[in-house]
Amino acid sequence: MTASPWTDDRIDRLKTLWREGRTAEAISLDLGSGISRNAVLGKVHRLGLSAGGHGATPVIKTPVSKRSTRSAPKPTAEPPCPAPVEHPGFDVPAEGLTTILSVRRLECRWPYGEPEDHDFRLCGRRVERGAFCGAHAGIGYRPPPGGPQALMALAGLA
DNA sequence: CCCTGATTCGC
């Protein structure tokens, strides 16, 4: 008997689903036979799928480079969020994005490019607030100038 | 506090 639940079929399924961007829990539920979320994660890491490919949570370790004692980083520090448009081929990751049709729950719907464009993609990162990831929610849910009263006026509740 | 993946630890 194969003491190891990871048969070739399971591993193949694991690779496919993980590559598809499914969460570890989703994969564990899909396999469903004594395979828990941690088991999936452990196997994934052992296979080396988590490294080299894409990850929902890319743990980028900052090598804590020691800057000079005197340094003025950036007074006008823009948020590390890619602009929705205006920068073609600059900050738009060619991979890792999802489409309007393949976007699933908990995936950021921040638009890249124009909706009418065939190259239209969505952020695809795990949503943090509402329909966007934490970074994009900060932009998308920014209250317009004028305060809540302006919104009420727009809603016809004024 | 919830979720996620990544890593560590014991078997």
Add this chain to the structure above:
DNA sequence: GCGAATCAGG
């Protein structure tokens, strides 16, 4: 090699 526990990030 296996999974649970634990860690860390968002």
